[in-house]
Amino acid sequence: MMDDESTRLVWQSIAGIVAQSPPEQALGELREFGWAELLLSEDSQLATEALFSAQGRHVVPWTGLDKVLLAHLRPDDDLWTATVVLPSAGHDVPTSMLSGSTLRITGVTAVRATRPALIVVPALEDGELVIASGRLPTDGVWPEHAGGLDPASGWTSLDVAIPAGELLVTRGTQAASAWAAAAAAGQRALAHELASLAESMLELAAEHVTSRKQFGVPIGSFQAVQHRLADVKVWVELAKLAAENAWEESDPRASALAKILAGRAARTAIKNCQQVLGGMGFTWEHQFHRLLRRASVLEPLLGGAEHLRERVGASIIAAGSGPRLVML
Amino acid sequence: MTVVASHESELEVELTVDAVRAAFRAWLTDNAATMDEFRSITGELDEVFAKLCTLQRLLFNAGWLRLGWPARVSGLGGTILLRGVIVEELAAAGYPPPFSFTAMEVLAPAVVDHATPELSAEMIPRLLRGDDFWCQGFSEPGAGSDLGAISTRAVDDGDNWRVTGQKLWTSWASYSNRCLLIVRTGAQDSAHRGLTALFVDMDTPGLTVRPYVSMTGDAEFAELFFDDAIVPKSRTLGVVDGGWNVAMSILGYERGAAAWQRQAWMMARLNDLLRAGKPSARSVGETYEMIHALRLSSRRTMRVLGGGAPAGPAASIDKLMLSTAEQSLFDLALATVPDVLFADDAETQNWRRDILYSRAASIYGGAAEVQRNIIAQRLLNLPRAR
Ligand SMILES: Cc1cc2nc3c(=O)[nH]c(=O)nc-3n(C[C@H](O)[C@H](O)[C@H](O)COP(=O)(O)OP(=O)(O)OC[C@H]3O[C@@H](n4cnc5c(N)ncnc54)[C@H](O)[C@@H]3O)c2cc1C
Numbered sequence: 001m002m003d004d005e006s007t008r009l010v011w012q013s014i015a016g017i018v019a020q021s022p023p024e025q026a027l028g029e030l031r032e033f034g035w036a037e038l039l040l041s042e043d044s045q046l047a048t049e050a051l052f053s054a055q056g057r058h059v060v061p062w063t064g065l066d067k068v069l070l071a072h073l074r075p076d077d078d079l080w081t082a083t084v085v086l087p088s089a090g091h092d093v094p095t096s097m098l099s100g101s102t103l104r105i106t107g108v109t110a111v112r113a114t115r116p117a118l119i120v121v122p123a124l125e126d127g128e129l130v131i132a133s134g135r136l137p138t139d140g141v142w143p144e145h146a147g148g149l150d151p152a153s154g155w156t157s158l159d160v161a162i163p164a165g166e167l168l169v170t171r172g173t174q175a176a177s178a179w180a181a182a183a184a185a186g187q188r189a190l191a192h193e194l195a196s197l198a199e200s201m202l203e204l205a206a207e208h209v210t211s212r213k214q215f216g217v218p219i220g221s222f223q224a225v226q227h228r229l230a231d232v233k234v235w236v237e238l239a240k241l242a243a244e245n246a247w248e249e250s251d252p253r254a255s256a257l258a259k260i261l262a263g264r265a266a267r268t269a270i271k272n273c274q275q276v277l278g279g280m281g282f283t284w285e286h287q288f289h290r291l292l293r294r295a296s297v298l299e300p301l302l303g304g305a306e307h308l309r310e311r312v313g314a315s316i317i318a319a320g321s322g323p324r325l326v327m328l
Numbered sequence: 329m330t331v332v333a334s335h336e337s338e339l340e341v342e343l344t345v346d347a348v349r350a351a352f353r354a355w356l357t358d359n360a361a362t363m364d365e366f367r368s369i370t371g372e373l374d375e376v377f378a379k380l381c382t383l384q385r386l387l388f389n390a391g392w393l394r395l396g397w398p399a400r401v402s403g404l405g406g407t408i409l410l411r412g413v414i415v416e417e418l419a420a421a422g423y424p425p426p427f428s429f430t431a432m433e434v435l436a437p438a439v440v441d442h443a444t445p446e447l448s449a450e451m452i453p454r455l456l457r458g459d460d461f462w463c464q465g466f467s468e469p470g471a472g473s474d475l476g477a478i479s480t481r482a483v484d485d486g487d488n489w490r491v492t493g494q495k496l497w498t499s500w501a502s503y504s505n506r507c508l509l510i511v512r513t514g515a516q517d518s519a520h521r522g523l524t525a526l527f528v529d530m531d532t533p534g535l536t537v538r539p540y541v542s543m544t545g546d547a548e549f550a551e552l553f554f555d556d557a558i559v560p561k562s563r564t565l566g567v568v569d570g571g572w573n574v575a576m577s578i579l580g581y582e583r584g585a586a587a588w589q590r591q592a593w594m595m596a597r598l599n600d601l602l603r604a605g606k607p608s609a610r611s612v613g614e615t616y617e618m619i620h621a622l623r624l625s626s627r628r629t630m631r632v633l634g635g636g637a638p639a640g641p642a643a644s645i646d647k648l649m650l651s652t653a654e655q656s657l658f659d660l661a662l663a664t665v666p667d668v669l670f671a672d673d674a675e676t677q678n679w680r681r682d683i684l685y686s687r688a689a690s691i692y693g694g695a696a697e698v699q700r701n702i703i704a705q706r707l708l709n710l711p712r713a714r
Contacts, residue, residue, distance in 0.1 A: 206708050221711040223697075226704035233703050234645050241624040257620050260613075306610070313613030317606075321599045322616050324420070326623040328345050328412050328630060 002043060010038070011050045018054035023061045024113060027080065030064065036079045039071050044185075045247045052189045056196025059290050061152040065301075066110050068189045072182035073120050073131055082118035082133075084182075085109045085158060092183055092256075092303030092311070096123035096132075103132050103164040108157050108301065111146045122179050131175045134167035150293035155301070184255035186302045188246045191255070194262035195239035197295040198269035202232045204288055205273035208280070219276065228272040232265070239265035245326055253315065254325050256308045263305030266295040339391025343406035349413050352392060356421045362386070366423050370674040373546055377427060377503060384426035384458035387414075393432075393456045401440055401452035407634035408437075412588050419592035427503075428455055429589055431462040434582040435508045437633075442566035442574050443527060451506065451527070463504040465495040465528070465552055466575065472497075473698050475510070475575060476519040480554060482511040482526065487561055489513075489526065491534075491554040497692075501550035502539040505530045508578070510571050523571030527563045534558065544684045580639030582693045583647035584629030590650055591622045594657050597682065601657075604679075605664035615660045618653035625649050641706035644699040651690035658686035 002010065017029045030036075030051070038047040051064050066083045073084060085107040088095040097104045105121055120133040136142055146156040170178070206229060209220030219225050239262040246258040270292050274281055281288040299305065316322050341351045356363065366383045369376050387393045396411035397403025415429060436455055440448050454460040471477040480493025491511055501507065507528045514522015530537065534557030542548040566574045598615060601607060625646045629639050661683055662669075668676040668683075690696040704710045 202708075206710065210709075210711060217713075218711045220704075221713045223701070223713065226708075226710050227697070227700040229708055229710065230700035230703035233708055234648055237642075237645055238621045238624055238649070241628060242621070245624060257617060260617050261621060264617075309613030309617060310610045311613070312616060313607075313609035313611065316612050316616055317602060317609055320602055322595055322619070324595075325620065326627055328409050328416070328627060 002046065007046055010043075010046055014047075014050040015054040015057075018051065018058050018060055026060065026062055027064065031080050035064070036067065036071075039067065039079075040075060044071070048185070048189050049192050049243075052192035053196040056193040056294075057200055059152070059197070059200075059294050061154055063110055063154045065186060065189055069182040069186050070120060072185055073122070073178050074118070074133060077118060081116060082120060083110055083112065083116040084120040084122075086186070086301060087122070088157065089297075089300040090304050090307060092187075092308065094122040094124050094129060094179070096121050098123045098125040098130055098132055098164060098169065101164050102161050103167060104159075104161045106159050108155050109143070110154050111143050111156050113144075115142050122175075122182075125169075125171070128171065129176045129179055131170040131178060132164065132167045133170075137162055137166070148297065150290075150297045152290070153294055153297045155297060180252055183302055184246075184252040187255040187259040187308075188243060190298055190301055191239065191243040191246065191258035191262040194259075194266045194295055194298055195236060195243055197291050197298070198232065198239065198262070198265040199236045201269040201273040201288065201291050201295075202229065202236055204281075204291070205229055205232070205269075205276050209276050212278075212280075225276050228276055232269045232272050235261065235265035235268045249325050251323050251325060253312050253323055256303070256312055257325070259302065260305045260308050260312070263299045263308075266299055267305070270295060339394075339404065341395075343395070343404075343410065345409050345413055348395060348406070348410050349417060352414060352417050353421075355390065355392070356417065359390075363423065368675075369424055370677055380424065380427040381458045383423070384428055387418075387426065388457045393426075397452065397456070398440070400445060401448050402456075403452075408585060409630055409634045412585070412630050415589045416592040419596045422596065425589060425593060426458070427500075428458060428461060430586055431455060431464075433585040433589055434578060435462050435464060437581050437585075438508070438525070438574050438578045439527065439565065441577065442525065444562060447527065447562065455506075460506055461500065461504040462506045462508060463498050463501040463530075463550075464578070465498050465501075465507045465509040467497045468493070468495055473695055475523075475572075478510055478512055478523060479516070480509070480511045482513050482524060482559070484513075485558075489559045489561060489564075491526070491528075491557045491559055493554050495552040495554075496549070498550045498552055499548050501530070501537050501552060502547065507552070508565070510575050513571075514569050518569075520572040522569055523575065524568050525565035525571040525574035526559050527565055528557075528559050532557045532559065543687070544681050546681070577638060579694060580643050581633070583643035583650075583699075584626060584639040585633060586693075587622060587626040587643075587646040587650045588630055591619055591626055591653065594619050594622070594653060597661075598657060601661055601664055607660055607664040611660050611663065615653070615656045618649070618656045622646070622649040622653040641702050644694070644702040644707075647693055648696055648699045648703070651696055654686045654689040658683045 013033060017026060021029045035047055048068060067079045069084045070079045070082055085105055087093060088107050095106045118133060119136060122131050143156045143158060146154055209225050210218055212219050242258040242261040246254040277288055280286055341347055369379045391404060392414050394404045395414060396406050396408055399405060436452055439451060455462060466475060468478055468480060470479060482489040482491045507530055509526045509528045510523055511526060512522055513524040534555045536553040538551045539547045540549050629643050629646050633639055661679055665679060668679040705712055
């Protein structure tokens with residue numbers, strides 16, 4: 001593990017790359033920096049936290065999330081030329097289907113300027129989890145542009161069928177445990193990013209209510225306004241603590257809980273910060289909607305909060321007791 | 329790493345969280361037969377109280393309740409985290425918290441920090457052993473959320489204070505023999521600057537205790553009437569007119585450390601609920617999320633306190649989470665075991681009591697609105713209203 005000084009330097013370098021690189025060069029610079037090696041080392045927490053907090057802060061038009069999953073699904077391949085197809089928005093189990101000679105890819109994926117050399121698709125085959133990987137057969141199937149609520153997020157949905165013949169398919173417990181680890185790692189990364197987005201919204205709103213005056217006083221001196229932002233502060237703090245905690249625990253539910261609390265922080269921030277920003281926050285020019293859009297499209301990835309609550313709850317009911325996490 | 333051996337007990341344990349946890353778990357297993365009678369305590373308040381006293385003495389004599397306290401108050405050393413481990417493992421093993429647990433986390437640290445060394449050396453062991461029970465005399469008819477409005481007066485009379493005034497909502501005062509009292513020693517308009525903390529015996533002449541019944545149906549509350557009651561100056565906690573600091577440090581412990589106790593109990597009650605009925609997966613997930621959040625914020629405060637620093641305004645997050653989690657849990661109980669609302673048996677009495685009591689969680693120890701004010705003004709630095 002690194003000492004405090006090296007940790008600070010790594011953090012700074014990654015934040016610098018995210019803040020300053022032109023979008024099309026950012027992943028290349030992370031590669032040169034050795035981010036993938038850091039991610040695969042015992043310092044993967046540092047690699048993840050630094051990158052995704054910065055992604056949230058700067059709302060960049062690209063993402064490293066697929067690399068986080070690939071590190072668990074295909075750790076021996078080159079992460080930089082591969083990508084992964086996530087389950088459709090709202091799902092934490094694969095939505096792609098493998099049957100006979102066809103892989104029906106249904107999910108969301110990161111758009112890339114150059115076509116990925118390798119795609120990795122978690123899928124279901126007769127209800128069993130499998131991981132299919134290989135080359136794309138033809139040009140054209142890979143999306144070049146993202147659309148939807150936040151085209152700048154770099155994520156887009158995908159629904160194509162490709163021949164399965166050439167694909168490498170992993171099955172059984174090996175596939176299941178790789179996917180469980182990948183999904184949990186992805187949830188932690190998203191938790192860091194969502195918490196950071198919520199915190200950015202809070203900063204915008206706190207700054208606004210301090211400077212904006214109505215009725216002769218800063219609007220931030222009204223208790224109704226203070227309480228809305230106090231609630232955002234509470235959930236932002238808890239989301240950050242939960243994301244940190246998820247790295248301490250071997251139980252994957254800690255990662256789901258981190259994502260749940262980050263989703264709560266993001267939703268509360270979207271609602272309450274928007275309200276106190278008033279009409280100024282409803283313009284295209286204002287930064288707020290970019291944060292709102294990004295948080296909204298990331299929240300359902302790898303399972304939205306409502307869905308994950310149900311999962312965590314079901315596992316607690318099945319076990320008859322809640323897990324003991326967050327030990328002193 | 330210190331290894332301690334206490335004289336009265338056989339307890340020998342390394343003073344680390346992990347070692348204490350392992351040792352206490354083992355002790356609970358070895359003593360399961362003796363401990364069995366404490367598993368479910370129901371019935372009239374007096375019986376419950378007596379049982380909980382026995383439990384407390386047992387734990388004290390075995391040394392567990394002396395962990396996390398300094399030697400000068402007969403403790404075995406180590407930080408507050410060790411107390412957090414004991415309370416948590418006790419709850420996880422299915423036992424209720426002993427009666428004085430709240431006073432131990434809320435009031436006792438202030439006495440250790442602010443009382444004369446003689447006073448704390450005498451009083452803390454009595455509290456831990458279960459010989460004494462303490463109550464908290466802050467609130468008054470005109471001073472609830474606004475502690476700066478306290479008007480119970482203490483007049484300087486040589487070696488003594490002469491105290492006159494009224495307190496109310498004093499929880500468990502009729503079961504207590506000591507009270508941590510906040511009084512006014514400065515001018516009536518001195519607000520928070522003219523307050524002083526006193527440690528008062530409940531049998532002081534001139535102090536009358538009138539119990540009254542809380543919403544749960546228990547005679548939990550009392551009014552305290554002070555009529556020229558004489559309190560020796562040696563019972564002053566901290567400096568004269570420095571009572572606000574004592575009160576704030578108590579509120580810091582109440583919001584932060586007592587929240588850790590409360591979450592340990594909530595985890596156990598959630599497990600009880602899973603046995604008692606069939607809640608929906610979604611709502612169990614959400615209630616667990618709230619308790620998880622409470623653990624996260626409370627653990628942070630415990631670590632701050634364990635490092636010797638004050639809890640600070642972040643403890644308001646803990647208090648807000650405490651009420652949110654507790655109300656989420658007992659709202660879930662309402663939805664899951666509605667039959668208990670129509671029953672009268674002792675077995676389901678705890679559900680009825682806990683469901684009602686959860687409503688108070690956003691009022692005592694600083695109302696939820698007061699916590700939000702603190703978060704907005706002290707953590708977010710938003711402008712104060714004029
Ligand atoms: C179960 C229970 C046990 C208690 N035990 C003790 C005890 O042992 N010792 C003791 O000293 N006291 C005790 N109390 C009293 C408790 O500390 C007070 O009830 C509490 O401080 C609130 O004061 P109040 O009841 O006078 O409410 P008020 O101060 O009158 O406030 C009523 C409501 O008004 C709102 N409000 C008040 N101030 C503000 C504000 N600044 N901004 C926005 N909204 C505000 C809040 O909603 C608040 O709940 C206990 C109370 C309960 C319910």
